Amino acid sequence: MDDARLTEDGDTGLLDRLGFLLARHGAAADSRIRRALEGFRLTPRQGTALILLGQSGSMGQQALAAALDVDPSVxxxxxxDLEAARLVERRRDRSDRRRHIVAITDEGDCLLAKTRQAVTDVEQEMFGRLSPEEVATLRGLLLRIETSRNEPACTE
Structure with a gap:
């Protein structure tokens, strides 16, 4: 791919290259989210799972893995960890004993609001100077970037 297509004017400094900018800002976002959630003894993936379960109520373990784009073993x-902390519970599906249904517990539900707020605070801190339209554009562009759950940075 032509470098000029990836930069504004084709003569951008090395540190302003898209890959480096994404790496820097991604690392900063990761660090801030981790700090925000560590007070609740959650990792980012655990927090994401809790938020997703809070939205869905309950779902199959395989469907949850697919929604989070993580390997089933992960x-x-x-x-x-979430079950040990009594934030979620797994139970066998009555119609298919091989399938586990995951549901958020009352304790998990109480922590959910704090988790959502912590993520909102980090996002406001990082993206507060952007307009809602710019945030929507950024989200849309990031969703189009090619990544894989098998990449080392995507495993926890």
Missing amino acids: MVGILN
Whole structure:
């Protein structure tokens, strides 16, 4: 791909290259989210799982792994930790005993509001100078970037 297509004017400094900018801002976002959630003893993936379960009520363990775009073996570890903290519970599906249904507990529901607020605070801190339209554009562009759950940075 032509470097000029990836930069504004084709003569951008090395540190202003898209890859470096994304890496820097991504690392900052990751660090801030981790700090915000560590007070609740949650990792970002655990927080994301809790938020998703809060939205859905309950869902199959495989569907949750797919929604979070994590390997099923990684999902087991995430759920083991959340279950040990009594934030979620897994139970067998009555219609298919091989399938586990994951549901947020009352304790998980109480922590959910704090988790959402912590993420909102980080986003406001990072993106507060952007207009709602700019945030929507940024979100749309980031969703189009090619990444894979098998990349080292995507495993927890």
